Amino acid sequence: MGQVISIQFDAELDALLTTYTENHGMSKAAYIQQVVSERLVEWESELVLRQALKDWQADGFRTKSWQETLQELHLDD
Numbered sequence: 001m002g003q004v005i006s007i008q009f010d011a012e013l014d015a016l017l018t019t020y021t022e023n024h025g026m027s028k029a030a031y032i033q034q035v036v037s038e039r040l041v042e043w044e045s046e047l048v049l050r051q052a053l054k055d056w057q058a059d060g061f062r063t064k065s066w067q068e069t070l071q072e073l074h075l076d077d
Contacts, residue, residue, distance in 0.1 A: 007032075 070076040
């Protein structure tokens with residue numbers, strides 16, 4: 001079972017959330033879980049991309065040819 005988290009919205013935001021979830025046939029909890037999950041996946045991807053950029057920068061921004069890439073991936077048969 002997951003962690004229960006309580007959040008409080010002001011009246012305007014709650015009204016928007018209610019309208020959105022009613023129009024999309026979902027509960028507020030389901031929508032909030034979906035949005036938080038999507039944002040965290042985006043954040044995780046951003047971390048990976050930032051590390052890849054740091055690695056590339058540390059390598060002097062070296063690029064590889066298509067043939068080098070195939071060899072590195074063992075697809076050059």
